[in-house]
Each structure stands twice: as structure tokens, then as C-alpha cells.
Amino acid sequence: MKRCAWASDSAEMLVYHDKEWGVPKKKVSELFECLTLEIFQAGLSWSTVLRKREAFREDFFDFDVKKISQFNEKDIERLMNDESIIRNHAKIISAIQNAKACINNDLVQLTWEPFDFTQMDGLNDNNKDDIKEFIKPYVKRFKDTGFKRVGPTTLYSYFQSVGVINDHEIDCFRHKELNDSFKA
Template sequence: MAPEPQTTGLVHHPDGCARCWWAGLDPLYVAYHDTEWGVPEYDSRALYEKLILDGFQAGLSWITILRRREGFRSAFAGFDPERIARFTEADIERLMADTGIIRNRAKIVGAVNGARAFLRIEESGPGFSRFLWDLAGGAPAQPRPQSRADIPTETEVSRAMGRALKAEGFSFCGPTIVYAFMQAVGMVNDHLAGCHRHAPCAALAKPAP
């Protein structure tokens, strides 16, 4: 039995759960929706990984990246910024030949430059996590969207965060990419109000440490 789409953007699945429309039927996508998306993330390394993966998503669907996430983790040294910051031109050529990732030179170089920017932020202030969460207002926003029409593709906060990241040396951090990143890491809880994950994510919201 296929899930029934609703005009609000909720989809009622055979397991009895109502989910955001974008999760669809793919088991990998449903698991991501149910366990990761919208959960507040405060770990700096994990935030770097997600930001870089969202940059690789530019022009593609998120499921394309999700299916290759383990390949990305293997190719990019577990998204350890200290290791990635030391990548050389030979490493970039290695990555350009790696079929387990998206082979886009600008995005690969952007990930390396982003690692170097990450280290500068870690060394010069309260850390990457606090840098991002301060830009996001210090705690997860809880807008309670009633339908998909209530969810923006960018906000003034994502525009400001994108400008700040670009100034630090990151690329592929336009306001739409950054807003998708903010949704994914729980800086804004954009699960629809009727989604079974809205309340659990809201319960996890707390001021950033």
C-alpha cells in the first residue's frame, strides 16, 4: 500500500506515521528523516561534514548525496578537518578519480579550503559550532510550519550565515544551501507540525553550549 499524499505536505505511511512529503518511499530517505533531519547538532566536526555535503548537493538531490555518504566519508578521511586541510593537489586528483563521490573539482577544492577555514575558526574563537549557532540565534528556531508552503527556501538568517561563511573562506554556501543545512542540523525545526518527528525534535531543542 502506497502512502497517501496530503495537501498539507504530510504523507501518511502504512506504518501509521505521518511524515514530511520529501521523505517519499525510499527506505534510506525515510530513515534519514526519522533519525537525523532536524535533530539539533552541536558537534563541530559533524557540522563541518554536513555543510560540505550540502555544498556537494548544489544542483543535485539530497538522496544522491545520501547514497554516497559513506563513499564521501572514506574519500575525505572521515571528514577530519585537520587531515583534509593538508590535502595536496595529488589528493584532489585522487578524489577526481573516485567514483564513490561527486567528482566536481570546484566542490572538492571548496571542501579543502573549508577545512582550512574551519581550523582558523576553531583556533581563533569559541569554535566552529558556537560560530554557527551564534549566527543562528543561539538555539533552535521552532516555526511549526503547517504546510510545505510555510517553509521558505532561504531566510535573512541563512543569508547572513552564508555571508559570514564566505568571508571565512567557505564556498558553496549560498543562502538556499545554508538554509537546507540549518534545517538538517536542527537550527530550525522545519518538520511539519503534523509530522511525527516535529515534537521529538522540538523536545531536543536547547541553547547551544
């Protein structure tokens, strides 16, 4: 069975590729988890994030935006002292700010509405400048609604992870499965 080249980096990556990446998600908690993890991943490998994912779920109350939006200095200190997650003060602050942005905005609508709630084929064969141009209006939209640390790379990766953009390689078995299942 043919997969995307990156999927064979580890057992965790293989499972993530086969079961989750690019599968359309339309629950706020799932979307918020993906966005938060993409932000924490910036500058690190995705396998690092996957290894720490369960700890993130525990520390961030299964990505419940109402609970996270109420985090205070004590919560920030708790997270900064937890070695089981990625401890980055700016990224922790952005998670809290983004949870507050979710309270004031419909993350499902914000994510899917510009695409008419339909998955699109990705731009993985295009160059980085094309992708950066494509993603600019979406970055602006997220930032205008109060989201932090949602630059072009992070937001494009988020769209890939939540299934807005199907960027599985064309000959990967998941590319066809996802296209077929979304059209059904």
C-alpha cells in the same frame, strides 16, 4: 505515523528523516560533514548524496578538518578519479578551503551562536524570498570567515540538517519530538 512528504522517497530518505535530519549536531566533524554534503548536493538529489555518503566518509577521513585542510593536488586527483563520490572539482576545492576555514574558526560557534545555541522553528511555510532574506546575514558571516560555496539555499539546508532550524512539517512526528527534546 505522519512524516514530512519527502521522507517517503526511498528507504534511505526515510531513515535519514527519522534518525538524523534536524537533530541538533554540535561536533565539528558532524557539522563539517553536513555542510560538505550540502555543498556536494547542490544541483543533485539528496538521495544521490545519501547513496554516496559512506564513500565520502572514507575519502574525507570521517570529515576530519585537520586532515582535509592538508589535502594537496594528489588528493584532489584521487578524489576526482573516485567514481564512488560526486566528482566535481570546484566542490572538492571548496571542501578543502572550508576545512581550512574550520581550522581558523570555531564551526560550532559560527553555526549556533547567532541562534543562542537554541533550535528555532523553520520557515517552511514562508516563500523563498522570505527565506533568502532571513539567511543573508548568515551567508555573509560564513563567507567573511573564509567558507566557499555557501549560498542561501546551501546554508539554509545546512541549518536544517544540523538542527539549528526545525523545518519538519508541523504535523510530522519529528517536529514535535525535536521541539520537546530541545526544550528538555
